[in-house]
Amino acid sequence: MIETLFPLGWLHYLLGGLTIGAGVALLYLFNGWVGGMSTVFSSSWSFVFQRPFFQQDRFLSSRHWRLVYALGVVLGALIWRFALADGQAQHTSVPAWQLLVGGFLVGYGARLGNGCTSGHGICGLGSLQLPSLGAVLTFMATAFLTANLMAITTKGLA
Known part of the structure; x- marks a missing residue:
């Protein structure tokens, strides 16, 4: 069963999850900063776009450390x-x-949901935020539905 679910193994997923969880926890513990990626994305764009959405104080006041955070993710x-x-x-x-x-649908959903899977799923649930639980349940239900519809559609086309 495990080999079917994880054909490339599971240890690297565990290591990745522990690393992400520890990084986000340390970021919050030492600085009080929340490391959700949709905010990192928006605050990084505040350097480029002058639109009012990107020029909010919550993005401008944190954009320098968030840009470094984003570069760390890419690195x-x-x-x-x-x-x-x-x-x-x-x-x-x-x-x-x-x-x-x-990608556009995910970006739109992150804006609509006021956060993304990392913000709600890791940071929000980790700090016991009830709205994040609702968001994560919505993300997961949509993902399960989409995956099953794609599997059915793919089998029908084959």
């Missing part, structure tokens, strides 16, 4: 890819247009 992914994963890239058969549409 961490690059280190994993080239130093720890033996240079083996993960590939997908999903067409680029579907990835693009999915």
